[in-house]
Amino acid sequence: MTTAKAFGPNKSARPGVIWAAPAVVFFAAFGILPVLAVVYLSFTKWNGLGDPVWTGMSNWAALGDDTELFGSAGRTVLLTIVSWLLQTPLALLIGVWAAGPQRSRAVLSSLFFLPLLLSTAAIAVTFVALLDPNFGLAEKIGDGNFLGDPDRALYVIAFIIAWQFVPFHTLLYQSATRQIPRSLYEAAALDGATGLRQFLSITLPQLRNTIIASSVLMLVGSLTYFEMILLTTNGGPGTATRVLPLHMYIKGFVGFDMGYASALAVLLVVLGTALSIVVVRSTGYHRMTSDREGA
Amino acid sequence: MSIQMLDRPRVQHGHSSPSARQRQRWNWPAGIAAAIWLVIVAVPVYYIVITGFRTQESYIDAGPLDLPRDLTLGNFADLWDLGFPTFLFNSLVVAFGTVLLVLAVALPAAYAIVRTPNRTIRAAFTMFLLGLAVPAQAVIVPIYLIITRLHMYDTLTAIILPTAAFSLPIAIVVLTSSLRDIPGELYEAMTVDGATAGRIFGRLVLPLARPGLTSVGIFVGLGAWNGFLFPLVLTQSEEQRVLPLGLWNFQNQYGTNVPGLMAAVVLSAVPVLALYLFGRRHLLSGLAAGFGK
Numbered sequence: 001m002t003t004a005k006a007f008g009p010n011k012s013a014r015p016g017v018i019w020a021a022p023a024v025v026f027f028a029a030f031g032i033l034p035v036l037a038v039v040y041l042s043f044t045k046w047n048g049l050g051d052p053v054w055t056g057m058s059n060w061a062a063l064g065d066d067t068e069l070f071g072s073a074g075r076t077v078l079l080t081i082v083s084w085l086l087q088t089p090l091a092l093l094i095g096v097w098a099a100g101p102q103r104s105r106a107v108l109s110s111l112f113f114l115p116l117l118l119s120t121a122a123i124a125v126t127f128v129a130l131l132d133p134n135f136g137l138a139e140k141i142g143d144g145n146f147l148g149d150p151d152r153a154l155y156v157i158a159f160i161i162a163w164q165f166v167p168f169h170t171l172l173y174q175s176a177t178r179q180i181p182r183s184l185y186e187a188a189a190l191d192g193a194t195g196l197r198q199f200l201s202i203t204l205p206q207l208r209n210t211i212i213a214s215s216v217l218m219l220v221g222s223l224t225y226f227e228m229i230l231l232t233t234n235g236g237p238g239t240a241t242r243v244l245p246l247h248m249y250i251k252g253f254v255g256f257d258m259g260y261a262s263a264l265a266v267l268l269v270v271l272g273t274a275l276s277i278v279v280v281r282s283t284g285y286h287r288m289t290s291d292r293e294g295a
Numbered sequence: 296m297s298i299q300m301l302d303r304p305r306v307q308h309g310h311s312s313p314s315a316r317q318r319q320r321w322n323w324p325a326g327i328a329a330a331i332w333l334v335i336v337a338v339p340v341y342y343i344v345i346t347g348f349r350t351q352e353s354y355i356d357a358g359p360l361d362l363p364r365d366l367t368l369g370n371f372a373d374l375w376d377l378g379f380p381t382f383l384f385n386s387l388v389v390a391f392g393t394v395l396l397v398l399a400v401a402l403p404a405a406y407a408i409v410r411t412p413n414r415t416i417r418a419a420f421t422m423f424l425l426g427l428a429v430p431a432q433a434v435i436v437p438i439y440l441i442i443t444r445l446h447m448y449d450t451l452t453a454i455i456l457p458t459a460a461f462s463l464p465i466a467i468v469v470l471t472s473s474l475r476d477i478p479g480e481l482y483e484a485m486t487v488d489g490a491t492a493g494r495i496f497g498r499l500v501l502p503l504a505r506p507g508l509t510s511v512g513i514f515v516g517l518g519a520w521n522g523f524l525f526p527l528v529l530t531q532s533e534e535q536r537v538l539p540l541g542l543w544n545f546q547n548q549y550g551t552n553v554p555g556l557m558a559a560v561v562l563s564a565v566p567v568l569a570l571y572l573f574g575r576r577h578l579l580s581g582l583a584a585g586f587g588k
Contacts, residue, residue, distance in 0.1 A: 013485070013486040013490060013492055013495060014410055014411045015403065015410055015496065017413075017415050019403040019492070020403065020404040020416055020419050022400040022403070022404070023401055023403070023419075023423075023463060023467065024422070026400055026459070026460060026463065027460055027463050027464070028422075029441075030438070030457050030460030031429060031460045031463065031464070032426070033441065034437035034441065037440060038436060038437045041440070046440075048439070089328075093324060093325040093329070094325065094332055096325050097325035097329045098329070110571075111333065111336060112332065112336060113579065114336060115336060117517075117567040117571055118563075118567075119523065119538070119563065120521065120523050121538075121540070122542055122560045122564060124543075125543065125556055125560065126339055126343055127339070129346075129359075129546075129553045129556060130339060130342055130359060132553075135354070135359065135551075135553065166332065220428065223432045223433065224432060227432075227523050231523070231543060248433075252435070252436050253439075258440075261436050262436050268430070268432075269430065269433045272433070276428065
């Protein structure tokens with residue numbers, strides 16, 4: 001794209017601002033306004049009906065008295081870390097494997113991607129039925145009550161979430177691996193580097209950007225994990241699987257304390273954004289993306 | 296990185312070349328991981344499909360992973376009476392409505408971003424880039440407030456509007472990068488012939504943007520089809536229920552009828568599966584487009 005050519009002989013041949021206006025207005029109304037509104041609502045009391053009433057800092061002060069706050073924040077961090085540790089190596093290995101030119105791999109890959117077609121709700125009800133302690137598979141592969149055991153439930157959910165999201169990240173690694181220049185491998189082969197050595201010194205460094213991008217997506221995406229929890233355990237047993245976004249949902253739409261839920265939401269947005277920035281900055285990804293601009 | 300490239304296999308070299316052999320040699324750890332994951336993916340998928348065609352008696356007597364025998368279509372007939380045709384129809388309306396709305400506003404915007412990079416339009420593009428980072432989950436309370444104030448609560452429109460809005464940033468980013476692939480000479484040629492922006496849009500941009508539109512359409516449509524949170528928070532009645540909510544409701548109401556539930560899961564996946572079989576490349580590149588640039 002060249003800015004020098006931006007003013008052609010016939011000005012009407014360029015689309016004016018009006019072409020972008022519908023998208024901007026629409027996104028401002030349903031994307032930007034809610035972000036501003038959630039900050040405002042965090043200073044109000046609102047039960048979902050009637051009008052929000054300004055109460056100043058009371059919701060923010062109430063955060064200190066919330067006995068569930070630190071537990072659910074801790075579980076959110078734990079679930080995010082466990083999910084990353086589970087999904088990243090798997091997706092990386094399978095993605096690199098699936099990128100191979102063999103026909104059989106292409107066929108098997110289409111099987112790998114099947115979970116992408118199922119909704120969170122479909123996956124949740126399937127695993128709830130499959131892991132049912134009375135009629136499910138559970139009694140055959142262990143001592144039964146996977147989702148009902150407070151010590152294991154969060155890890156079982158991490159597994160279900162991996163089942164849902166590994167295919168997506170595999171897809172990212174597969175397409176990135178296919179774009180590694182073949183000449184790199186040929187040069188390495190001439191130098192006598194084979195096997196693991198090639199993987200460590202070519203594939204892995206070349207996939208660095210993808211690993212970071214996939215990790216950021218996981219980090220931001222871990223907010224969406226709460227839908228799976230809502231659908232499988234609803235935060236239980238007790239509060240063993242109640243993560244921060246679910247805590248917010250329950251406060252707002254079960255307890256009808258929308259103001260307090262908004263304060264939790266602001267906290268979530270700030271934490272999520274801060275974490276993403278830390279990951280992106282500490283890995284130098286922002287510099288690399290600008291290098292890739294125009295590629 | 297152009298999205299059209301994502302699902303295209305690399306140029307294949309002869310298998311006899313030294314590098315091809317060597318690349319296969321280091322693949323065994325990945326091969327083992329792939330084999331294990333294949334089993335982990337296949338078991339629940341087999342379970343969904345087979346259970347959906349089994350009777351309740353057979354499911355309870357023979358256990359969850361029995362071989363397929365005595366299969367029946369009865370579960371699907373039962374879904375008919377439980378309102379699932381309505382849920383299916385509602386999900387189709389939401390998916391198509393969202394896709395049409397997103398494409399209708401995103402393509403002209405992407406066209407303006409690529410062709411008229413003035414300060415206003417640059418600012419708009421930056422807004423959409425920042426919008427990529429806004430998680431829909433964190434703003435459900437204000438979305439609920441806005442929808443109730445607009446008197447749209449418990450309508451399909453209430454689902455379509457926020458779903459479309461949160462798909463818009465990625466749609467614009469992907470469409471912008473695909474419009475940048477159109478050579479500037481083509482625009483110049485039409486301009487010299489005296490074509491207006493509208494005419495160039497209809498004759499040049501629209502036809503050439505088709506692959507990008509397909510990928511974005513599939514990505515956005517799949518998200519809308521599978522969406523759970525907006526329908527959960529913004530609708531209530533059975534008449535406005537979409538499939539994911541229907542599945543959850545089925546589980547809560549008839550939890551013991553697992554074959555019926557799995558038949559409903561099959562029903563909810565059939566349209567997507569059809570899309571997968573006929574347009575696997577578009578679907579996968581559509582999904583990867585969410586990441587493209």
